[in-house]
Amino acid sequence: MIDIHNHMLPAVDDGAKNDDMALSMLKEAVRQGVEHLVLTPHLYEADIIKGTGEWKAKIEKGKQTVMELVKAHELPLEVTVVAEVRYQDMLPIILDELDILIGGKYLLLEFSFHSVPNNLERIIYEITRKGITPIIAHPERIKPWQRDPKRLEELINMGCPTQLDIGSFMGTLGPSSEKLANFLFDKDAVHLVGSDSHNLQSRPLYSKPGYDWLSERYGVEYADLLLKENPGKILRGEHVEVYPVHLEPHALSWKEKILKIFKS
Numbered sequence: 001m002i003d004i005h006n007h008m009l010p011a012v013d014d015g016a017k018n019d020d021m022a023l024s025m026l027k028e029a030v031r032q033g034v035e036h037l038v039l040t041p042h043l044y045e046a047d048i049i050k051g052t053g054e055w056k057a058k059i060e061k062g063k064q065t066v067m068e069l070v071k072a073h074e075l076p077l078e079v080t081v082v083a084e085v086r087y088q089d090m091l092p093i094i095l096d097e098l099d100i101l102i103g104g105k106y107l108l109l110e111f112s113f114h115s116v117p118n119n120l121e122r123i124i125y126e127i128t129r130k131g132i133t134p135i136i137a138h139p140e141r142i143k144p145w146q147r148d149p150k151r152l153e154e155l156i157n158m159g160c161p162t163q164l165d166i167g168s169f170m171g172t173l174g175p176s177s178e179k180l181a182n183f184l185f186d187k188d189a190v191h192l193v194g195s196d197s198h199n200l201q202s203r204p205l206y207s208k209p210g211y212d213w214l215s216e217r218y219g220v221e222y223a224d225l226l227l228k229e230n231p232g233k234i235l236r237g238e239h240v241e242v243y244p245v246h247l248e249p250h251a252l253s254w255k256e257k258i259l260k261i262f263k264s
C-alpha cells in the first residue's frame with residue numbers, strides 16, 4: 001500500500017513531535033503493510049510569511065532524519081516528502097519556490113474546515129493552467145461541503161481527484177465527516193484515501209483497517225484502486241481517471257421531512 005497523506009515528518013507540524021515518535025509511526029506503517037509513505041507536513045501561510053528559507057531547512061532536516069531512521073532500522077519503506085498545502089494567498093510563491101508537487105504534477109491542497117473561497121473554481125483553474133492538478137484533501141471534513149456537497153461537484157468535474165481520510169469513513173472523525181464520506185463513495189466521487197495520521201493514539205494510521213473496510217464493502221479491486229493504483233499513478237505523475245459526478249443531495253421523503261421538523 002501507499003499512504004499518500006500523513007504527518008510523520010518529525011518536529012515540523014502537529015504530527016510526530018520527535019525522532020522517537022516518527023520511528024514508532026514508521027514501524028507501524030510497515031506493520032500495516034505500507035510500502036511507500038508520502039510525508040505531507042502542513043504548510044500554512046504563517047510558516048512562510050518571512051520567506052520560504054526556514055521552511056525548506058526544517059523539511060530538509062526532517063527528511064534526513066527519516067531517511068536515517070529507515071536505513072538504521074532496515075525498514076522496507078520508500079519515502080517521499082512533499083506538503084499538505086493550506087489554500088492561501090501565497091500559493092503562487094509556494095509553487096514557485098518550494099518542491100512540493102507529488103510526481104512533479106500533483107498538489108495536495110486543503111481548505112479551511114469552516115470556509116471555502118467563493119471563487120474556488122477560478123482558483124482551481126489558475127492552478128491547473130500551470131500544469132498542476134490539485135488533489136482535494138479530505139473534502140468530507142470541510143463544513144461548507146458537509147452542508148452542501150453540490151459545491152464540491154465542479155472541482156471534481158474540473159479533474160481534481162479527492163482524497164478521503166480513512167478515519168472519516170471508519171467513523172473516528174465524527175458523524176458529519178462519516179456521512180459525507182459515505183455520500184461521496186455512493187456518488188463514485190472518491191479517488192484516493194490516506195491515513196492523515198498525526199500520532200499513534202488519537203490519529204493513528206488505519207491503513208490496513210481502511211483497506212479491509214473498503215474491500216469488504218466495495219471489493220478488493222476498489223481498495224486496490226484507492227490505496228495502491230491511484231496513489232502509484234500520482235507518484236509517477238501519471239493521469240488519474242476522474243469521471244464527472246453529480247452531487248445532488250439525497251431528496252428527503254415526506255417521512256424524513258416530518259422527522260427533520262420534529263428533530264429541529
Ligand SMILES: [Fe+2]
Pocket residue numbers: 005006007084196
Ligand atoms: Fe493532513
